[in-house]
Amino acid sequence: xxxxxxxxxxxxxxxxxxxxxxxxxxxxxxxxxxxxxxxxxxxxxxxxxxxxxxxxxxxxxxxxxxxxxxxxxxxxxxxxxxxxxxxxxxxxxxxxxxxxxxxxxxxxxxxxxxxxxxxxxxxxxxxxxxxxxxxxxxxxxxxxxxxxxxxxxxxxxxxxxxxxxxxxxxxxxxxxxxxxxxxxxxxxxxxxxxxxxxxxxxxxxxxxxxxxxxxxxxxxxxxxxxxxxxxxxxxxxxxxxxxxxxxxxxxxxxxxxxxxxxxxxxxxxxxxxxxxxxxxxxxxxxxxxxxxxxxxxxxxxxxxxxxxxxxxxxxxxxxxxxxxxxxxxxxxxxxxxxxxxxxxxxxxxxxxxxxxxxxxxxxxxxxxxxxxxxxxxxxxxxxxxxxxxxxxxxxxxxxxxxxxxxxxxxxxxxxxxxxxxxxxxxxxxxxxxxxxxxxxxxxxxxxxxxxxxxxxxxxxxxxxxxxxxxxxxxxxxxxxxxxxxxxxxxxxxxxxxxxxxxxxxxxxxxxxxxxxxxxxxxxxxxxxxxxxxxxxxxxxxxxxxxxxxxxxxxxxxx
Amino acid sequence: xxxxxxxxxxxxxxxxxxxxxxxxxxxxxxxxxxxxxxxxxxxxxxxxxxxxxxxxxxxxxxxxxxxxxxxxxxxxxxxxxxxxxxxxxxxxxxxxxxxxxxxxxxxxxxxxxxxxxxxxxxxxxxxxxxxxxxxxxxxxxxxxxxxxxxxxxxxxxxxxxxxxxxxxxxxxxxxxxxxxxxxxxxxxxxxxxxxxxxxxxxxxxxxxxxxxxxxxxxxxxxxxxxxxxxxxxxxxxxxxxxxxxxxxxxxxxxxxxxxxxxxxxxxxxxxxxxxxxxxxxxxxxxxxxxxxxxxxxxxxxxxxxxxxxxxxxxxxxxxxxxxxxxxxxxxxxxxxxxxxxxxxxxxxxxxxxxxxxxxxxxxxxx
Numbered sequence: 001x002x003x004x005x006x007x008x009x010x011x012x013x014x015x016x017x018x019x020x021x022x023x024x025x026x027x028x029x030x031x032x033x034x035x036x037x038x039x040x041x042x043x044x045x046x047x048x049x050x051x052x053x054x055x056x057x058x059x060x061x062x063x064x065x066x067x068x069x070x071x072x073x074x075x076x077x078x079x080x081x082x083x084x085x086x087x088x089x090x091x092x093x094x095x096x097x098x099x100x101x102x103x104x105x106x107x108x109x110x111x112x113x114x115x116x117x118x119x120x121x122x123x124x125x126x127x128x129x130x131x132x133x134x135x136x137x138x139x140x141x142x143x144x145x146x147x148x149x150x151x152x153x154x155x156x157x158x159x160x161x162x163x164x165x166x167x168x169x170x171x172x173x174x175x176x177x178x179x180x181x182x183x184x185x186x187x188x189x190x191x192x193x194x195x196x197x198x199x200x201x202x203x204x205x206x207x208x209x210x211x212x213x214x215x216x217x218x219x220x221x222x223x224x225x226x227x228x229x230x231x232x233x234x235x236x237x238x239x240x241x242x243x244x245x246x247x248x249x250x251x252x253x254x255x256x257x258x259x260x261x262x263x264x265x266x267x268x269x270x271x272x273x274x275x276x277x278x279x280x281x282x283x284x285x286x287x288x289x290x291x292x293x294x295x296x297x298x299x300x301x302x303x304x305x306x307x308x309x310x311x312x313x314x315x316x317x318x319x320x321x322x323x324x325x326x327x328x329x330x331x332x333x334x335x336x337x338x339x340x341x342x343x344x345x346x347x348x349x350x351x352x353x354x355x356x357x358x359x360x361x362x363x364x365x366x367x368x369x370x371x372x373x374x375x376x377x378x379x380x381x382x383x384x385x386x387x388x389x390x391x392x393x394x395x396x397x398x399x400x401x402x403x404x405x406x407x408x409x410x411x412x413x414x415x416x417x418x419x420x421x422x423x424x425x426x427x428x429x430x431x432x433x434x435x436x437x438x439x440x441x442x443x444x445x446x447x448x449x450x451x452x453x454x455x456x457x458x459x460x461x462x463x464x465x466x467x468x469x470x471x472x473x474x475x476x477x478x479x480x481x482x483x484x485x486x487x488x489x490x491x492x493x494x495x496x497x498x499x500x501x502x503x504x505x506x507x508x509x510x511x512x513x514x515x516x517x518x519x520x521x522x523x524x525x526x527x528x529x530x531x532x533x534x535x536x537x538x539x540x541x542x543x544x545x546x547x548x549x550x551x552x553x554x555x556x557x558x
Numbered sequence: 559x560x561x562x563x564x565x566x567x568x569x570x571x572x573x574x575x576x577x578x579x580x581x582x583x584x585x586x587x588x589x590x591x592x593x594x595x596x597x598x599x600x601x602x603x604x605x606x607x608x609x610x611x612x613x614x615x616x617x618x619x620x621x622x623x624x625x626x627x628x629x630x631x632x633x634x635x636x637x638x639x640x641x642x643x644x645x646x647x648x649x650x651x652x653x654x655x656x657x658x659x660x661x662x663x664x665x666x667x668x669x670x671x672x673x674x675x676x677x678x679x680x681x682x683x684x685x686x687x688x689x690x691x692x693x694x695x696x697x698x699x700x701x702x703x704x705x706x707x708x709x710x711x712x713x714x715x716x717x718x719x720x721x722x723x724x725x726x727x728x729x730x731x732x733x734x735x736x737x738x739x740x741x742x743x744x745x746x747x748x749x750x751x752x753x754x755x756x757x758x759x760x761x762x763x764x765x766x767x768x769x770x771x772x773x774x775x776x777x778x779x780x781x782x783x784x785x786x787x788x789x790x791x792x793x794x795x796x797x798x799x800x801x802x803x804x805x806x807x808x809x810x811x812x813x814x815x816x817x818x819x820x821x822x823x824x825x826x827x828x829x830x831x832x833x834x835x836x837x838x839x840x841x842x843x844x845x846x847x848x849x850x851x852x853x854x855x856x857x858x859x860x861x862x863x864x865x866x867x868x869x870x871x872x873x874x875x876x877x878x879x880x881x882x883x884x885x886x887x888x889x890x891x892x893x894x895x896x897x898x899x900x901x902x903x904x905x906x907x908x909x910x911x912x913x914x915x916x917x918x919x920x921x922x923x924x
Contacts, residue, residue, distance in 0.1 A: 151722050
């Protein structure tokens with residue numbers, strides 16, 4: 001490089017590069033300092049207006065060994081391009097593995113000095129921060145989405161979708177089962193989520209069997225993508241470039257495995273990406289495990305509760321039965337009230353309807369209702385003699401050591417022509433109400449001792465005959481003792497129940513039950529209440545509803 | 559193998575399909591005559607002839623969906639009209655519904671073998687009018703959806719638990735009375751928090767579905783066929799991220815809804831006493847008449863609270879206009895509601911939104 005070319009280059013202040021460089025043009029008053037490119041602590045390249053290199057300092061030469069004076073800069077391309085451009089503007093780019101920003105200073109002679117400031121560390125720190133923020137945001141989003149559902153299938157779908165959107169081109173979530181094919185969810189490269197099953201021979205894919213058993217993941221670089229089974233690859237995906245298999249750790253057991261797939265032309269999974277996939281898998285695994293536990297608990301509860309739920313009723317031997325139930329805790333499905341309808345059998349020629357109320361509320365009372373219902377079922381052959389059945393039931397309850405007592409009503413029914421004949425017995429329970437065709441309401445003349453409290457009990461049965469369209473209503477005191485009303489302080493009471501029933505002449509059993517339940521419900525409003533059970537026994541058919549006018553005087557709104 | 563749709567990142571414009579009424583012009587003219595026949599059977603509470611009518615209609619070539627919506631649905635609609643006109647009692651309405659229910663059960667024998675996805679259909683908590691939801695459930699079944707029908711008055715906790723258990727793709731919620739809107743909102747928000755979209759329907763949400771939009775439902779349908787068409791058109795957009803009720807309805811933070819709801823019984827009692835002072839004739843009321851009046855006042859307060867909840871005076875005005883028509887049908891002048899409104903407004907003098915709502919309704923009635 002000829003020495004005479006090493007003239008000091010003056011650089012213009014405001015548009016100049018690094019801020020510590022004070023420089024001058026003649027128009028500005030004040031101190032003057034002159035910096036030569038040769039002594040600058042940055043790589044400096046001076047080019048003439050035609051873009052040919054005029055001068056390079058040592059730092060620039062070390063950075064750009066291909067640069068020659070009198071020639072345009074051969075590389076890097078981004079710097080060569082801005083140097084050829086008519087207006088000099090700051091540009092950034094890489095040289096080898098390092099990042100630089102190039103700041104132009106216009107020289108009086110028409111040339112430009114380019115100051116190259118290294119930004120490698122700054123850039124990688126910003127990029128890492130950005131990546132970290134994206135990961136944190138993704139993990140938050142993933143946690144929110146995964147926490148929302150307690151359904152295993154949904155959790156698998158969410159896991160597959162999130163993984164395919166953020167971590168790979170396609171993702172496969174596999175859930176372990178005890179036997180047979182493994183349920184799996186695939187989210188393909190176009191975002192389509194598909195449920196499928198895969199063969200149980202997970203050994204076909206390296207690392208999958210280990211992941212499904214909860215062993216640490218096999219590093220991606222050890223897995224040959226070509227060994228991936230066909231069922232692993234979504235349709236139309238093409239060649240697999242790289243593959244990650246990560247276990248989904250559950251609560252104590254493996255919740256499954258997550259397989260991430262990248263297509264051939266994509267970059268391979270880096271170690272940090274694999275580690276991050278592990279973080280995501282930990283969250284997904286916990287969510288899937290919670291969903292699995294929830295389903296398991298629900299199955300157990302359902303099985304245990306199956307016999308405690310009120311049965312669904314229908315017409316039996318030409319008699320309509322309908323029941324309605326509301327537990328004292330609105331989110332419960334069972335409580336201390338119960339009803340059953342036993343159709344006739346070899347040992348018991350009549351249909352037996354039972355409705356009762358165990359002292360107390362909630363699950364514990366419900367368990368006692370289960371015992372009573374089972375005992376009554378066993379005693380069905382004695383149903384022709386209510387007093388005897390109640391005596392045996394009383395003994396059974398006293399003998400079981402249960403401290404709870406119960407009240408109940410038995411109603412044996414059979415058809416006689418178009419009429420229905422009932423034998424009803426109330427044991428410590430409000431007597432059933434009968435609504436006649438003309439809307440009169442009667443109480444069945446029956447009474448008796450409650451069950452499970454005293455060693456000796458007695459009871460008196462009543463015979464009731466229902467003409468078509470007439471109904472006999474069995475109910476628990478949850479109806480009559482419901483507190484509320486428009487002013488909030490009154491009991492629903494027997495009078496209101498009877499008046500409501502009077503309007504139900506000629507109605508089908510379901511409609512009677514619905515009407516009474518709805519009135520009680522409206523009466524209670526948001527207030528507290530006891531368990532409520534009603535059971536209607538109706539002689540079907542024949543009523544002329546239009547003959548009954550149920551509008552109540554003074555009623556102004558719905 | 560089932561397919562759920564691609565992520566709907568760019569479906570944002572489709573989000574507000576609520577309110578866009580889907581055409582339901584496919585009507586079968588033959589259905590009208592069958593609806594008349596079914597009406598006669600239902601009116602006579604004759605279950606057997608009702609079942610015969612529906613069986614014959616099917617045998618005559620009417621599609622099951624047509625029978626469901628244009629025969630049974632039409633009869634149920636007529637029940638409501640007849641009741642409003644005081645030609646049918648509440649009790650008769652129950653009886654008619656019970657018979658329609660049995661008829662639907664008999665109709666639902668034929669189901670296609672296709673599987674389009676899982677839908678849960680339920681009524682909002684405290685909502686007793688189950689038939690519209692039942693009609694929707696059966697329509698969806700006929701079209702090949704796997705439907706979990708939960709019936710009337712489903713506590714929100716049950717609904718959410720059901721969605722967790724079944725992993726339903728969509729929840730359809732029905733409500734007939736606008737006083738159920740706060741409950742409906744709780745249910746919509748809870749189901750959306752599970753990540754499942756909610757379509758709502760029923761008169762409670764307004765004839766044009768405006769309150770469905772306000773409560774943040776993902777879709778609204780005016781009737782069962784429109785709802786089924788909407789689901790057939792593709793999955794609903796994924797619901798928004800979990801949020802609180804007050805995020806949808808910022809006006810709730812003024813506490814007017816809360817206070818009116820919590821003091822509703824006091825409001826009713828004081829209004830009743832005020833009426834008795836103003837109208838000496840009321841002192842001659844017996845307990846039952848007094849109770850009826852108190853029930854009517856409780857209704858007015860409930861609808862006022864619902865109007866405060868959605869912040870729309872139209873809800874209250876609609877209710878009072880409708881009540882006025884019911885009263886007129888029962889030979890009571892609609893103006894008889896005005897003193898009660900005045901007394902309520904007096905008690906709510908520190909509640910500007912409530913007073914505004916009452917004033918608007920008063921203007922319509924006067």
